[in-house]
Amino acid sequence: MHLIITEKNITAKKIAQILFGKGTKETKVEGVSVYSSGDTSIVGLSGHIVNIDFPEQYNNWSVTAPKDLIRAETEMRYTHKKIATALKKLSKDATSVTIATDYDREGELIGVEAYRIISGFKPDIKFDRAKFSAITKPEIDRAFSNRVPLDFNLAAAGEARQKIDLVWGAALTRYISLTCGRLGKSFLSVGRVQTPLLALLVDREKEIKAFVSTPYWEIYATLGNGTDFTAKHECNRFEDKKKADSVRAKLGSTGTVVEYKKDARSDAAPIPFSTTEFIRAASSIGFSAANAMRIAENLYVNGWISYPRTDNTVYPSSLNLRDVLQNFAAGEFGEYARKLLAMKTLVPTRGKKETTDHPPIYPVSSAKKSDMADDEWRVYxxxxxRFFATLAPAATWETRNTTVDISGEKFKASGSKLTEAGWRYYYPYGMPKEEVLPALEVGETLKVKKIEMPEKMTQPPTRYGQGRLVKMMEDLGLGTKSTRHEAIQKLYARNYVHGNPPQPTNTAIAVVDALERYADLITKPDMTSKLEQDMDLIADGKIKEDAVVDESQNMLETIFGVLDKNHDEIREVLFDGLREDKILGKCQTCGSDLMVRKSKKGGRFIGCTGYPNCTFSLPLPPSGTIVATNKVCERHGLSHIKITTGGKKPWELGCPQCNFEEWQKKKKEAAAAPGEATTGTATAPKKSAPKKVMAKTGGSDENTAEPKKPAARKAAPKKKVIEKAPEA
Structure with a gap:
């Protein structure tokens, strides 16, 4: 029997349909689907079916010191025992095995994991590899007709990453969490790629907060003799209002055209989609990096697009571009495909990166909008x-620029108009707005119809969007095409960032601040970039896996030397920052800080640090991570909060006091309504459910809608406990 192993069940089913057609027979082995025809069977894994981890004796944080994890032994564990058992049973009758997992580091490692399981059970079995970049009949037929040996070097590079990331993440996470007392679900995560990425966001946030906005003035003149246009003073902005007023005061009622130029500007077509370029484009139309890649993976598995994990920005010569276009000649994109097919020659654009593992991302088959969900269609x-645009000619813009003299002051204006659509006919995303500027002549006199001098304020730098972050990570050598979007998503899951573009929480700022001050090696991309380069060398067979793992352990020991030296200082910075993270504002009763606190029963509430003299408190929902935002309530001076739960959409709760007061009002209205009881817990209107939940579950008495003062007094934590070990 010939056994084919794919990465997932859905891939196995799809490939079986391509290879076997209607003759496919599905059976179950150990509950795992197997697709067969004649003497060939196909089985899908579930990604990694084994995982690397530390032995159980290292799991006790109070027994094993973080530094001891650096050189600790690791072991492989089954994560899907039924699949492993199914592989062994299937291999009994197999004479050859073809690995048909995704062709990249992770896919090759997954395939090698299956190889180890089967060859350990049946050593004499023969293995080979099918490499493909799209799940279409031509590509699958080609891949299985040209099978190659397994690439153990490529798998070793993936395994090195597993080992290095496990040790770095476990040792550093355990160290930081123990240092500030954040244990259990409240642990503080630190990682080889994650932390330098987080530092980029935190450093940017510090720039934003440190920015001091200052006023400036601009002067605009509306001019025309028929078609009006607006010109701006050549000074661009005036920081001195007196100077701006002086210029404005001297301006007369007419202006003279002293310069006018009309030209044509070529607008080059975009390059093919690498993973990074794809994520940047998807981000510009509203998709997060993780969501864009999730959808792209699904489109790939279902045979709509090519493999979405690639660094390549150059179409290979083997790709028949006209054949791809022909697929779309009669579909929903037929108008565009036929226009390109009518061109005598197709000259695609080229990016700077050219690799041989996979082509750039391109569509491999034509689909109807009804074939997929709305989000999938938008990505498809x-x-x-984008594929069409890379084959199209450049666009051409007519540009017009003029300088007008008004009482000795120069005003400039420009305009642009798309004269030849070129590639923009196919790819409307990011289309610049056309600006109208009438035809003028040098020496022409224009009427000054209006002068405006708006006051504006300088703006802080903007936060990094996810598309820009992925590009920065690529430039800095942080992560790979396959892991960068996952690193960003992990920051959300760890509640280190919220919103889009991602904004770091106060906890994230505290962690990065402590590490940048006393162990900046962790927050810089240098070490991580060096290890990424070494893993590339493993894949190329130029260096051994063990050498790179040993190098990473040496790096980590150097880092721990710095951490141990500055342990007390790191602890102090973390405590101060984490305590500040829980302060939501000032108590309007006594002026003390209002903080997120925990009761003895495990509930949480907003309590006053002036306790026991002040017993003011507000309820909070029982679960989810509380994130204080930059928005402050004008009435109560409290930070608006949101509740996050990993990667799910956050609940924008707003001002906790406004929220509570609104619920109280709803409760009284419901209690006063005819036929309603006047005691007990009222049922809030459906649209106010989140408000009711918050109020009902807050405070220290979880069965009472409004927190009772005596209960709040009992539940208030001692001040020294909060200072010693802030809870998550």
Missing amino acids: ELVVR
Whole structure:
């Protein structure tokens, strides 16, 4: 029997349909689906079916010191025992095995994991590899007709990453969490890629907070002799209002055209989609990096687009571009495909990166909008249109620029108009707005119809969007095409960032601040970039896996030397920062800080640090991570909060006091309504459910809608406990 192993069940089913057609027979082995025809069977894994981890004796944080994890032994554990057992049973009758997992580091490692399980059970079995970049009949037929040996070097590079990331993440996370007392679900995560990425966001946030906005003035003149246009003073902005007033005061009622130029500007077509370029484009139309890649993976598995994890920005010569276009000649994109097919020659654009593992991302088959969900269609359409654009000619813009003299002061204006759509006919995303500027002549006199001098304020730098972050990570050598979007998503899951573009929480700022001050090696990309380069060398067979793992352990020991030296200082910075993270504002009763606190029963509430003299408190929902935002309630001076739960959409709760007061009002209205009881817990209107939940579950008495003062007094934590070990 010939056994074919794919990465997932859905891939196995799809490939079986391509290879076997209607003759496919599905059976179950150990509950795992197997697709067969004649003497060939196909089985899908579930990604990694084994995982690397520390032996159980290292799991006790109070027994094993973080530094001891650096050189600790690791072991492989089954994560899907039924699949492993199914592989062994299937291999009994197999004479050859073809690994058909995704062709990249992770896919090759997954395939090698299956190889180890089967060869350990049946050593004499023969293995080979099918490499493909799209799940289509031509590509699958080609891949299985040209099978190659397994690439153990590529798998070793993936395994090195597993080992290095496990040790770095476990040792550093355990150290930081123990240092500030954040244990259990409240642990503080630190990672080889994650932390330098977080530092980029925190450093940017510090720039934003440190920015001091200052006023400036601009002067605009509306001019025309028929078609009006607006010109701006050549000074661009005036920081001195007196100077701006002086210029404005001297301006007369007419201006003279002293310069006018009309030209044509070529607008080059975009390059093919690498993973990074794809994520940047998807981000610009509203998709997070993780969501864009999730959808792209699904489109790939279902045979709509090519493999979405690639650094390549150059179409290989083996890719028949006209054949791809022909797929779309009669579909929903037929108008565009036929226009390109009518061109005598197709000259695609080229990016700077050219690799041989996979082509750039391109559409491999034509779909209807009804074939997929709305979000999938938007991503699919983006890929289709990008492919078309890379084959199209440049666009051409007519540009017009003029300088007008008004009483000795120069005003400038420009305009642009798309004269030849070129690639923009196929790819409308990010289309610049056309600016109208009438035809003028040098020496022409224009009427000054209006002068405006708006006051503006300088703006802080903007936060990094996810698309820009992925590009920065690529430039800095942080992560790979396959892991960068996952690193960003992990920051959300760890509640280190919220919102889009991602904004770091106070906890994230505290962690990065402590590490940048006393162990900045962890927050810099240098070490991580060096290890990424070494893993590339493993894949190329130029260096051994063990050498790179040993190098990473040496790096980590150097880092721990710095951490141990500055342990007390790191602890102090973390405590101060984490305590500040819980302060939501000032108590309007006594002026003390209002903080997120925990009761003895495990509930949480907002309590006053002026306790026991002040017993003011507000309820909070029982679960989810509380994130204080930059928005402050004008009435109560409290930070608006949101409740996050990993990667799910956050609950924007707003001002906790406004929220509570609104619920109280609803409760009284419901209690006063005819036929309603006047005691007990009222049922809030459906749209106010989140408000009711918050109020009902807050405070220290979880069965009472409004927190009772005596209960709040009993539940208030001692001040020294909060200072010693802030809870998550």
